[in-house]
Amino acid sequence: MSDTIDWSKLSEMEKLKHDSNYLRGTLVGSLANPITGAIADGDTQISKFHGMYQQQDRDLEKERKRQKLEPAFSFLIRVRIPGGKVSPKQWLQMDGLADTYANHTLKLTTRQAFQLHGVVKWYLKKTLQKINDVLLDTIAACGDVNRNVMSHANPAESAAHKELADLARQISEHLLPKTTAYHEIWLDKQLIAGGEKDHEPIYGGRYLPRKFKLALALPPYNDTDVFSQDLAFIAIQEKEKIVGYNVLVGGGMGSTFGMPETYPRLGNVLGSCKPEQVIDVAEKVLLVQRDYGDRSNRKHARLKYTIDNRGIDWFKNELNNYLGWKLEPEREFQFIRNGDRLGWIKGEDGQWSLTLFVEGGRVRDQNGHNLKSALREIAGSVNCYFILTGNQNLIIANTGEEGKKEVNALLKKHGASPSVLSGLRQNSIACVALNTCGLAFAEAERYLPDLVSKVENILDRLNLRKQEIVIRMTGCPNGCGRPYLAEIGFIGKAPGKYNLYLGGNFIGTRLNTLYKETLSEEEILRELEPILTDYAGNRLKDEYFGDFVIRKGYVKETKQGRDFRH
Ligand code: SRM
Ligand code: SF4
Numbered sequence: 037m038s039d040t041i042d043w044s045k046l047s048e049m050e051k052l053k054h055d056s057n058y059l060r061g062t063l064v065g066s067l068a069n070p071i072t073g074a075i076a077d078g079d080t081q082i083s084k085f086h087g088m089y090q091q092q093d094r095d096l097e098k099e100r101k102r103q104k105l106e107p108a109f110s111f112l113i114r115v116r117i118p119g120g121k122v123s124p125k126q127w128l129q130m131d132g133l134a135d136t137y138a139n140h141t142l143k144l145t146t147r148q149a150f151q152l153h154g155v156v157k158w159y160l161k162k163t164l165q166k167i168n169d170v171l172l173d174t175i176a177a178c179g180d181v182n183r184n185v186m187s188h189a190n191p192a193e194s195a196a197h198k199e200l201a202d203l204a205r206q207i208s209e210h211l212l213p214k215t216t217a218y219h220e221i222w223l224d225k226q227l228i229a230g231g232e233k234d235h236e237p238i239y240g241g242r243y244l245p246r247k248f249k250l251a252l253a254l255p256p257y258n259d260t261d262v263f264s265q266d267l268a269f270i271a272i273q274e275k276e277k278i279v280g281y282n283v284l285v286g287g288g289m290g291s292t293f294g295m296p297e298t299y300p301r302l303g304n305v306l307g308s309c310k311p312e313q314v315i316d317v318a319e320k321v322l323l324v325q326r327d328y329g330d331r332s333n334r335k336h337a338r339l340k341y342t343i344d345n346r347g348i349d350w351f352k353n354e355l356n357n358y359l360g361w362k363l364e365p366e367r368e369f370q371f372i373r374n375g376d377r378l379g380w381i382k383g384e385d386g387q388w389s390l391t392l393f394v395e396g397g398r399v400r401d402q403n404g405h406n407l408k409s410a411l412r413e414i415a416g417s418v419n420c421y422f423i424l425t426g427n428q429n430l431i432i433a434n435t436g437e438e439g440k441k442e443v444n445a446l447l448k449k450h451g452a453s454p455s456v457l458s459g460l461r462q463n464s465i466a467c468v469a470l471n472t473c474g475l476a477f478a479e480a481e482r483y484l485p486d487l488v489s490k491v492e493n494i495l496d497r498l499n500l501r502k503q504e505i506v507i508r509m510t511g512c513p514n515g516c517g518r519p520y521l522a523e524i525g526f527i528g529k530a531p532g533k534y535n536l537y538l539g540g541n542f543i544g545t546r547l548n549t550l551y552k553e554t555l556s557e558e559e560i561l562r563e564l565e566p567i568l569t570d571y572a573g574n575r576l577k578d579e580y581f582g583d584f585v586i587r588k589g590y591v592k593e594t595k596q597g598r599d600f601r602h
Pocket of ligand 1: 150288290466473516
């Protein structure tokens with residue numbers, strides 16, 4: 037097979053995957069090498085498929101160099117949790133691992149997963165084994181495969197929500213790599229000599245050209261930002277029953293400064309299918325991308341570019357061929373918001389759920405706000421489970437009246453009671469960025485809370501504190517906090533400097549547009565104040581900020597990804 041491949045036309049990663057023997061690489065040797073806290077170069081790529089990234093503490097970078105020391109290498113471990121649901125036992129295990137092997141924090145990601153940061157090479161195996169002990173894993177949380185499948189996180193727990201959550205798990209299982217490398221390397225399961233018995237019925241030996249992301253949503257809530265996903269299924273309900281799904285393809289956020297051929301893109305609705313056809317559609321969309329995606333240029337390899345290069349009609353036709361049947365026409369759907377609805381809600385079954393704002397998705401104990409301790413005690417004593425949302429928040433789900441009281445009391449005891457938040461802060465997302473992300477040009481998670489406080493001062497003067505406005509910041513244009521869908525978006529350009537984007541909408545169906553470049557904090561506030569003042573005085577009834585800035589001509593609507601400019 038390899039003889040027929042012209043490797044010179046493909047990206048280096050293609051050869052690496054092919055030669056990795058179904059994702060084994062030289063990981064075993066790398067882990068055993070006592071000389072360095074790093075793993076071999078090739079293994080830094082292959083290990084992603086196992087759910088981890090080699091990183092270094094960027095705060096210490098200069099000092100380590102000065103002292104002629106190897107960088108402070110450690111690993112990010114990402115745990116795959118389809119639909120974001122975890123049991124108290126799983127929560128407690130992750131909480132303990134954060135303290136024992138990581139940096140004492142748990143990161144709730146924008147894709148309903150956990151991340152541990154700061155795990156050194158010597159503890160990787162132990163940590164993965166402990167994760168596995170509570171029936172969680174990190175397989176395919178990263179890498180050129182289908183990633184964590186997101187699902188609508190409904191605090192009101194309805195039958196439809198449960199159906200979506202189950203479907204997310206089934207799709208995730210179906211699209212998992214089948215290699216036994218993970219079990220061999222991390223869980224000491226018996227080695228298959230040379231791995232020759234392994235095969236990947238869906239992916240093949242080179243896996244996908246690039247990462248692939250999938251989400252489910254239940255209108256009217258777009259809390260999984262379906263327009264940013266490679267593939268999404270939007271539930272169609274009739275009389276509370278899910279009768280089908282609209283199929284959306286080709287969304288994506290990543291882009292690179294100075295490369296106009298890369299851009300964020302909104303998904304296109306292709307048609308609809310029946311609930312029992314979803315897994316088939318998911319598999320075949322992935323196969324079309326596997327077979328036609330660009331394997332020469334990784335910056336241009338996502339499904340969104342395959343679709344733009346060949347056209348949406350070509351894609352639909354090809355998909356129908358792969359399926360052997362045709363999608364039905366699209367059905368009407370309407371979203372009223374993205375993000376999460378915070379606070380307590382009673383479900384159809386009379387049980388209570390609390391959606392808790394977790395700033396930057398970082399669960400920790402800090403300055404008397406001891407959220408990590410509170411959640412540990414809740415997990416240990418309250419009858420409930422947890423749902424990580426796609427907006428870095430957390431739902432403490434399914435408690436009775438007594439449980440609700442206990443949760444409130446425990447949050448209070450640890451100084452972590454939900455406070456009344458501005459409509460801006462409630463709708464804020466910041467990616468990790470510094471100090472762990474190797475791609476960050478600027479701060480995001482560590483800075484956005486302060487910037488929000490400063491914008492809140494303006495909002496207070498304008499009587500806009502309660503107005504919900506979606507604000508998102510990332511430390512680079514890769515878009516991990518989905519900033520291109522925000523009403524106010526910031527992308528880091530350099531330390532302390534950000535591009536400002538305006539005009540995304542509150543329901544997550546419109547890309548924003550560059551308003552001003554390379555702004556300092558002072559400049560950001562100076563730019564935003566007059567626009568917010570205009571908004572306070574001249575908005576139409578119920579008009580959202582993102583719609584207002586377009587109506588008033590502050591920015592022009594970005595109608596398609598290809599028109600997006602940094
Ligand atoms: Fe992301 C790479 C963090 C969601 C687009 N992302 C990274 C890396 C691994 C940096 C790296 O490659 O070295 C970041 C690790 C930082 C750290 O220290 O933790 C990182 N991404 C994250 C998380 C943790 C952000 C967060 O604060 O929550 C999110 C983890 C999600 C998960 O659980 O799987 C995260 N990343 C996203 C999203 C949002 C989403 O999926 O809904 C996007 C935009 C959607 C998309 O993919 O188009 C996203 N991440 C990227 C990209 C750009 C991909 C592209 O098509 O160009 C990169 C860089 C890359 O792949 O080359 C990237
Ligand atoms: Fe890192 Fe950029 Fe993703 Fe932020 S958006 S986590 S800076 S890759």
